[in-house]
Amino acid sequence: MKIINIGLVGFGTVGSGVVKVLQKKKKGLEQKTNCEFKIKAIADKDINSPRCVKVSKEILTNDVDKILNDPEIDVLIELIGGIHPAKEFIIKALRNKKDVITANKALLAEEGEELFRIAAENKREILFEAAVCGGIPIIKVLKQGLLANKIDSLLGIVNGTANYVLSKMEENNWEFEKALAQARKEGIAEADAALDTRGIDSRHKIAILAQLIFDADIKLEDIFCQGIEDIRLEDLRYAREFGYTIKLLAIAKSFKENTAGVYVYPALISEECLLSRVKGAFNALSLKGDMAGELFFYGKGAGMLPTASAIVADLGEIAMSTVHSPQSTVSKTKLEIKKIEELEKSYYIRFLAVDQPGVLAAIAKILGEQRVSIASVIQKERKEKEIVPIVMMTHYAKEKDIQRALREIDKLPIVKERLAVRIEE
């Protein structure tokens, strides 16, 4: 039986999970892959704190170079996160002819181009199933199961924390801050949750997915990114009245030949569509292949065991595939990026405005001047001279026109607050 020697860098929650799965599933994995997966060394700053798994002391080290320079180690599993020194470790491992498995979405999104080039030069693989939607094997699905497909569109809920917050707001009638506090309490959000709630983590993930489905380099700065921090409980309530819910979506869309758009923004989605049913910290992807048609995948996006499941599947791929996937050596597609300003969208807009005669007329006038037509309006509360919400849904309009109209409306002294959310069909 072939032995695959593994060097693990980062012995935190996920790292312990990988060790746990490899220990617990040893026999089954050997039968399925005809390989023995042997953890030869584990490097971490802290090698003394207790973990949920037992490993021999001899394989623990503070010195990553013991892994990177060991010619017997076939695979580096990188689980420290962040750009540096993870990038340098991976490059050194590739140059030393090791395959690399990583869960480092930020690194792949920001430095993927260089890393994949170095991997190709060294005829090594970088596998990253764990970097996007943990328990859902979406990377393998895209690379293998949907091999024959051009992906026309992908809409994803790829950040469990943001989805948890929006779900809790909706379920429990909580405002954003209370839902976020609960997420922190349950260990779903970190103390600093900005990466999640501002869409930055979703942007990393959709960058990785878009690179894969368009076979092109996607720069992070080409991905429009808007978070969920301005969504109020009342927005979720109004959305529901119209038959919608609000989700933070990561979107990759193919337009005409070699033009694509990649975006992250909160959107109203119909309660009829499966994505609207994704609650709590779950992830999901709704996609359209030109051959397979409509597809939907749902599962856990994070957590020790779902992430370890993805990493071990990558080990299986290394064990069972031909050494080097030709995909990564192919010259990339030159992709034209469709900016968000070039889209046409319908919008949900909620104003808080002083309730006085003519306020709706003033807003409607500006929208009309910018060729934005209103599909429906709700103005429930009537409290003369007080601030009340006005909610409207627009017909399709050009993003540019909508944004111009909103900027004009924001100047009206009677309008005290305004939120505009795209509607995704």
Add this chain to the structure above:
Amino acid sequence: MKIINIGLVGFGTVGSGVVKVLQKKKKGLEQKTNCEFKIKAIADKDINSPRCVKVSKEILTNDVDKILNDPEIDVLIELIGGIHPAKEFIIKALRNKKDVITANKALLAEEGEELFRIAAENKREILFEAAVCGGIPIIKVLKQGLLANKIDSLLGIVNGTANYVLSKMEENNWEFEKALAQARKEGIAEADAALDTRGIDSRHKIAILAQLIFDADIKLEDIFCQGIEDIRLEDLRYAREFGYTIKLLAIAKSFKENTAGVYVYPALISEECLLSRVKGAFNALSLKGDMAGELFFYGKGAGMLPTASAIVADLGEIAMSTVHSPQSTVSKTKLEIKKIEELEKSYYIRFLAVDQPGVLAAIAKILGEQRVSIASVIQKERKEKEIVPIVMMTHYAKEKDIQRALREIDKLPIVKERLAVRIEE
């Protein structure tokens, strides 16, 4: 570039789809796999009727042996369906050292054990992504993406025709026959739809999935199978009043060590769960892995291009994997089968009974005697001496007790019709 020579047997809709995809996606597939997929011969009884694709006349033949005996052909794609002569073709191809790709679910369900043994003896692959849930790459997900997982349970809507019929009944307030007629009109059901509506096709598919997830031989006769032909429109209506819908489910469940149950039956499922949202001819699978947790996959189960997409993905697997997957050589697990009589279930039961004093008491008495307790009852219409529906939901009870009670109730002369449907949590 490596050339993979293909022999295609069966040039119908799916066969034409495969040719179409290979022609249309030629360049992309070569880039992704570093292989050229070349259709060297196509065998069919009818090689004269026009198809949706153009192929050179020289590659068409009536003689399957030209494919099976051609040493240059690497892969047989079998698309004729049925047991004979498909089985003999596949065996001959394996013995002549060809890998086999097939969409033939009946054959794999009935004769899979022998075929996979012959494949292993000849160190060849049988790949069958297209046999189950066409466009959803569930076979690769189970074999590769979820490699580290024991699948604790799988609930699937794996027959698009049956799901279409139930969906249309619900959406349009149609009875079964009318919905089935519409399915025939739209080409979703064949003239003889018994394979679909009686659950036989679902049984084939769950046999294949269960063999894969339990790594064991599952006999068709060990799979309890019940269809949807007795479901009436009113059952869907009552189910909805309780917050449920009715779906034809294919189920594989792991119980204690080496015990599993495989079943096909219509079931009430909560409107909260994703499976209840699967409408029309779509397929979906809800599963639980011991590492990845809860997962859900949704897509097209049939059709020319989704099926061709699956077959081409199998070609990709042959191109990119090591020649022989060790999985199929491993000695199978000895599995104890949990019969349906051994389950505990709650039930939806609808009676048509003569409306006279004491009818509910008579039914309730029998249920009570068999230790089946009633959770709720609806008896809406009251028409003295006429036949009216009585609908009840039971608490959990042993299947044996339920069945015994129902047999007793069926003997009551006041009960004119009775339907019992399991509730799946």
